[in-house]
């Protein structure tokens with residue numbers, strides 16, 4: 496078994512290295528030939544086995560050209576980080592280990608790495624050391640898990656056992672969100688039985704920040720959802736003005752910080768993030784700004800008992816005497832050892848490396864905004880983090896510019912609509928982006944922007 500695995504792994508390592516070596520020089524968006532090549536993988540179900548290395552070689556030959564180079568240095572679409580080298584290597588090792596990381600008994604190492612990473616994360620983000628951390632698939636599930644913990648605590652305070660009795664007949668919980676709440680929070684609300692539409696919505700300002708004076712009266716049956724890093728503008732809700740009052744009223748405060756929470760690891764942003772540490776729960780993505788491979792999200796909860804009660808799974812064959820089980824903090828039972836890559840990324844970067852990565856991405860974002868504006872294009876947001884919204888004329892010209900930029904292939908950024916205006920959204924989230932990458936991308940953006948503007 497082992498020599499077969501080793502041989503296949505060597506093939507995998509060789510072609511993966513080849514792929515990465517070519518990533519900086521190729522077009523970010525796959526070309527027609529690359530996309531057409533996918534047909535070669537669409538074969539009938541094979542009746543007979545095929546050599547494993549051959550399978551990998553075919554995946555590389557026909558699959559790699561159809562990838563978007565989002566692991567490369569000039570991908571600025573959505574909010575998608577790259578992968579730092581230690582996390583990539585750790586991911587291979589974690590796959591070789593193939594540990595079921597729901598329970599300690601299945602994986603002392605998987606459980607230990609998540610325990611250590613939890614401590615490091617809480618230290619990096621400067622949260623209360625008593626917080627519990629769950630390693631989930633992404634921020635959508637992190638939001639869902641946190642909302643379940645909130646649901647548990649608010650209802651347990653009214654002597655209602657929601658895990659046993661469900662929500663039918665339960666004392667009603669109010670949910671308050673901002674107008675620019677991320678769609679994943681709405682999805683999490685629907686999954687947890689609150690409904691997408693059954694929310695009280697607070698008006699926001701021109702950057703998408705909740706306006707504190709517009710927040711309704713809060714009470715001890717309210718879940719208030721805030722955000723650190725609005726997905727278009729990167730803006731932060733004004734936590735110092737909101738969280739303290741909300742807590743005094745007895746509300747549960749949740750913060751969706753899919754990418755913005757990482758700003759807590761960089762003191763440069765203390766004026767934006769101050770006060771969010773007083774909340775009850777937070778969602779973040781390690782696969783975004785910590786630059787670990789997909790899928791890796793984090794839910795952090797001050798009230799350990801609430802998250803554990805909301806997530807615990809009981810069965811006669813599961814250990815209920817253990818002091819710590821990873822599955823107490825996540826919706827899943829069986830899962831991969833996600834903490835391995837988080838551990839490797841944090842250990843290889845260190846506190847200063849994480850902070851530098853955040854700071855560097857934001858410096859690149861400011862440069863994008865400055866030079867695009869100097870070239871005559873309109874910047875729609877205050878560039879406070881890693882997000883830039885740029886407009887290349889009217890809606891049609893902006894759409895055309897985005898198409899030209901994507902076709903050009905030097906870099907990739909997508910479109911969005913911000914306050915009724917179409918814009919291109921640049922999100923700088925990769926450790927790999929250098930000053931030279933920004934120079935090359937700016938040249939392409941300005942050239943394509945001018946071409947679209949001239950039409």
Ligand SMILES: Cc1ncc(COP(=O)(O)O)c(C=O)c1O
Pocket residue numbers: 573574632633634635636677679680722724725726751752753754780792
């Ligand atoms: C602010 C915010 N919240 C939540 C999410 C959802 O994260 P995921 O796609 O990892 O579930 C995103 C994704 O872009 C986001 O930007």
